Amino acid sequence: MLVIECPYCGARPEPEFAYGGQAHVARPSEPATTTEDELLQYLYLRDNTRGLFRERWRHVRGCGRFFNAIRDTTTDFFVTTYKVGERPDLPGVGA
């Protein structure tokens, strides 16, 4: 059971959180101009990173807020968590 730092509430145990998949996948907001390829990327294609990975989490049994995290998929451990709209840069982390 990991301890996860909610950027709004602080450190809380893992069962309070839900995983939300890869972070920073922007929803195409103009259907009229969204190409089939853009749609494919948005709906179905996700990275499967070995190492530092940006991903979404939600403090679902706490404040309910979504936030983003950088986590090392080889160790499970979180490197940092940050609020929606932020995007800290770390060496070795992909876009």
Add this chain to the structure above:
Amino acid sequence: MKARTTTGGRVDRSKKIQFTFDGRSYEGLAGDTLASALLANGVHLIGRSFKYHRPRGILGSGSEEPNALVTVTRDAARRTPNLRATQVEIYEGMTAESQNRWPSLEFDVGAINNLLSPMLPAGFYNKTFMWPRSWWFKVYEPKIRAAAGLGVAPTLPDPDRYAQQYVHCEVLVVGAGPAGLAAAAAAAQSGARVILCDEQAEMGGSLLSERSATIEGLPAMDWVAQTLASLRANPRVRVLARTTAFGYFPHNHVGLSERLTEHLATTPANLPRERLWQVRASEVVLATGGIERPLIFPGNDIPGVMLAAAARTYANRYGVRVGERIAVLAGSDAAFEAAVDLSATGATVAVIADVRPVGSIDGPGYAAAKSARLRILPNATALGVTGKLRVEGLQLGLIGADGQVVAGNTIACDTIVMSGGYTPSVHLHSQSRGKLSYDETLGAFLPAATVERTRSAGFSRGVSGLAAALNDGATAGAAAAAAAGLHTTAAPLSASSLDAGLAGQPGALPQLAGLIPPKKAFVDFQNDVTTRDIALAQREGFESIEHIKRYTTTGMATDQGKTSGLNALGIVAATSNRRLAEVGLTTYRMPYTPVTFGAFAGAARGEQFDPVRRTPSHDWAVARGGVFEDVGNWKRTRYFPIGSEDMDAAVHRECLGVRNSVGMFDASTLGKIEVVGKDAAEFLNRFYVNNWTSLGVNRSRYGILCRDDGFVYDDGVIVRLADDRFHVTTTTGGAARVFGMMEDYIQTEWQDLSVWITSTTEQWAVVAVQGPKAREVLAKVVTNVDLSAAALPHMGVAHGQIGGIPVILMRVSFTGELGFEINVPAEYGTDLWEAIYAAGQEFAITPYGTEAMHVLRAEKGYIIVGQDTDGTLTPDDAGVAWAIGKTKRDFVGKRGMERPALKAANRKQLVGLLTADPAVVLEEGAQVVLEPNRPIPFAMIGHVTSSYFSATLGRSIAMAVVEGGRSKMDQTLHVAMPGGDIPVKVVSTVFYDPQGARLNV
């Protein structure tokens, strides 16, 4: 108790305890384990082995015991199998039994496996039961399952209570031997919150087995008592005996299982049987000590062959002489130390045969044995053991200068004790993903780099000698407290003890390597793995230690290789000419020792297993014999039988009651979400496929929700209560996920919107009143509302009162009849239900359940998301494309459903099906095909999603998704069934009142 010494030990000689083993009565002493009490009575034969049913005795004295597994029974529901006799504390009247034997321990029919053993090599199951393939499930697997396994679990429900507790501390110390006690004392001095746990009943670890060690000038156990007293007096310290740290989870989350009543003759009602501690520690100190390794020689499993440290523990701690005439097989200095202490119990030490070369035999144990004038035979080895149910002799081999072994004498003895050196217990360090490195001098893997905030201390990291272990523990405890932000310094501790070296040499005895032993030499006692099995696995091409482990089963099961792991590695290293460090280690898995299901379940059983959600009409329905079904956590009434009605009869009556007069239905389980804010309408516009800006206040609309891929996700009626306030209903099962999806888009995609959502599912109780007489029923009870069709048309909403209760009246229908859904604050739900029922008596109002609701909606072709759709249907496929707001720039799923594949003409579309024979009711899920009598293989073009017998229509009806279904109207298709095809005609999904005449009245 013929083998009990007259003095010494930590047992209470004034408290005698009677117990039975395999039906025979024995006497033990308070402080005995089942193993020590049986040994005191001269009983060495305790069980039969797993595979070969060989007679087995007691190898160890603690949790490392692989052989002496027993079942302890208090009553029919309290029967615990596979307990290690070495850990079971006896109590007055205890009933214990051996396992894995029939009809008796002394004569066991299954022992035929021992004679058949040439046919039972490593991988036997994999090789033999391959063919014929069809026999696997029917014959081989059931037979193997019946023959395998150890002990029998009770079949009655567990009557005991199990507690669970979460706790935080700065320093958790695992193991209360010298290093652990010193660590806990040092950490506690800093003011840290400390938890000290130990799996044994009494704390002290290796000190419990010492005769003459001193610490700080005190006899060692006096120092232990003093240290424990000061720890227990500290309110920030928790001392947990009989508590096993069984698992090390991420971020210093350690699972402890505490046994509170297992050792008591009568169990107090106020105590839980076990308690599962979930500890979150800032820092962890692992002071888990080490486990002695057996030596590997033919017959090393015969009862009477025992680890030297265990024999010493029985002598010094329990006052038990494990044998009268003992042969010692030494692969380490510790064996000599044991020989001296065994000789002090009055036993004869027949010989100490040392397997090591002459020059390498040295140490304080050796010196003590020499001065005690014990007979020491260097350059010796064991070629075999005589005896079947108990050791009768040790067949010695003599190692010549050229390394050749020649047969020596057979030494008559009733017990053989052996020591191959110690293996540090690195299980928890390894579970915490810490690295291990091999120490050639000690012949052991030691903790190296850590991942968690943990440190090992004392012998678990290779520090041997009492004073060194104590000071290593104290340093670790102080360092842990400092790392947790508290400050202390460890004062040095002085100690004296014999300090026999702990080093040895893992693997089979090298002088036996060239010999093929005529008898079995066991590596893993619990899984019956011999040297030959490991050699065979390598001959068959298994090189990786992980593969060898699985093929031979060495180091598996409950034992997890505590005594066998390093020896197996040593054999693999020797036979494959690799260094032991190169062979590598297999993974140490949790739990360290087995943990009961009860401890994990805790209070989560029966009523407490999962929350139950009940509707306002629940008790009313129970009182009237309503039959319930589970929908998520909800209990919903499925039907209300009258008299001896079965479900079909009840549903038939309920449906006709609604169509002919009026029915009432508890719809409180529908998900409800209140959407509020100046952008509430804009949010729903973007979220649902429909247009919401055009919806007037106090009007409602049926909404469809898709995912961004364009597939239907949920549906429900949405009411506009005010310009900036909507009451959204969802499916019963979809409430939570729709709410979560709304939050996702509000928080992440559309931060420009000013909108808030609140789950109101449990704030509102809802009663649906449906049928031609619905308005007349409501007219009797509703005040301040004009119920006329003009004032309150279909999909209209009004606010009024019923008996003074404020109600929101929604004119909606899921039956196709004139209908209303009455919403009241949940606390009035039962009052509302009873008021409607009373008012409806004049019209013979029919309470109906979910089954009739399903039939009534299917007659009208209303879909149920999740039944008629399955996550691959677009609104168009489901026949609800009319709901889509065509002029909207964007909504969730708009672009997704524009994809060519989602607009193809031949997509599966929802249609109605009528069977040629009106009495035949199709099976939901049945496959639809084009042609009868088709050759195999053939294409299935769809499946039945809903199917019922309609009382209203006097025939069966069904809905199905069929490829290009809407272009197949009136065609005959076939539903493939095991009993033959059923011809069906494709029709509209609306079977009843297609004009909606009954709705708009």
